[in-house]
Amino acid sequence: MLAAITSKTKLIFVANPNNPTGSFLTGKEIADFLGAVPQHIVVVLDEAYNEYLPAEQQYDAIAMVRQYPHLLVSRSFSKAYGLAGLRLGYSVAQPELTDLLNRIRQPFNVNTLAQAAAIAALFDQEFLDQGATLNRQGYQQLTTAFTQMGLHYLPSSGNFILVQVGADDGAGARVNLALLKQGVIVRPVANYGLPKWLRVSIGLPAENAAFLSALEKSLAPLHPHA
Ligand SMILES: Cc1ncc(COP(=O)(O)O)c(C=O)c1O
Structure with missing residues (x-):
């Protein structure tokens, strides 16, 4: 800069x-x-x-x-x-x-x-602390799963993670649509020049699990033998 x-x-x-x-x-x-x-x-x-x-x-x-x-x-x-x-x-x-x-x-x-x-x-430090703790736990939950799924992600200091969902420039839009069809909304980031990636917000444990399960189904057509 x-x-x-x-x-x-x-x-x-x-x-x-x-x-x-x-x-x-x-x-x-x-x-x-x-x-x-x-x-x-x-x-x-x-x-x-x-x-x-x-x-x-x-x-x-x-x-x-x-x-x-x-x-x-x-x-x-x-x-x-x-x-x-x-x-x-x-x-x-x-x-x-x-x-x-x-x-x-x-x-x-x-x-x-x-x-x-x-x-x-x-003045509500307790709420902030609770949120930060949940965020760190959710980060572990999501990144552990990304690693198991063989997905590349960027280390994040925020309450969201950028994850690469495919190798081609259509991957972000394709997986986003598949997620939407399962009721999961993430953020496509092609407008930032990142068409292979999606940004997912870290949620509560059950929300993270629901996202991961939907993500697995969204990626499945790309790995027919998995
Ligand atoms: C880096 C950054 N700054 C500022 C904002 C603005 O948030 P708000 O307008 O809700 O205060 C956002 C929201 O996404 C953000 O990501």
């Missing part, structure tokens, strides 16, 4: 963990990047999946905001907090940047009930 900067670059988005790959940059990698990006270019660090990170991977993004006036950190209540239906998130930046955002944001963009729920959610 550093190498791609030109005189026209104004804004850089970095999602960490990234969607749909689930890949993760360490705090040091982020800090090094911020130090190298010229300060007239704004860096948005999208931390929508931050709360799923284990303690040893957490880094202090707020300290980075204090250090870098060209950094804006954004978070969401849609993921680990389970409040996607409330349509609520927040960002943290130095006053010069938040002032710019305030000038163009829509008035009344977050309703007061959503704000009340979010404040309560911020």
Whole structure:
């Protein structure tokens, strides 16, 4: 991304963990990047999946905001907090940047009930811990099965996994359709240039099992002798 900067670059988005790959940059990698990006270019660090990170991977993004006036950190209540239906998130930046955002944001963009729920959610550490634990268990359940099925997947720090469901460029769409017919909805990612892959969200143990069983049936026609 550093190498791609030109005189026209104004804004850089970095999602960490990234969607749909689930890949993760360490705090040091982020800090090094911020130090190298010229300060007239704004860096948005999208931390929508931050709360799923284990303690040893957490880094202090707020300290980075204090250090870098060209950094804006954004978070969401849609993921680990389970409040996607409330349509609520927040960002943290130095006053010069938040002032710019305030000038163009829509008035009344977050309703007061959503704000009340979010404040309560911020104090509900037990719910976050439970979600993170379930997520880690689900990750084990799914990746163990992928390995047994001989499917290539990318290590993920989010609440989803990118799995390669075939060798040809029609694989993602074909397996997605077969899954849909069994009532299982995953995310095709051909629009990210990944036509052989599907992104599956990690669910509850029974949901993961239902997905795996549907996936096995969806792949079966490709392996008639299995
Ligand atoms: C990386 C990333 N950022 C932000 C969002 C936005 O979530 P929301 O608009 O629900 O807060 C998503 C949702 O999929 C995401 O994957």
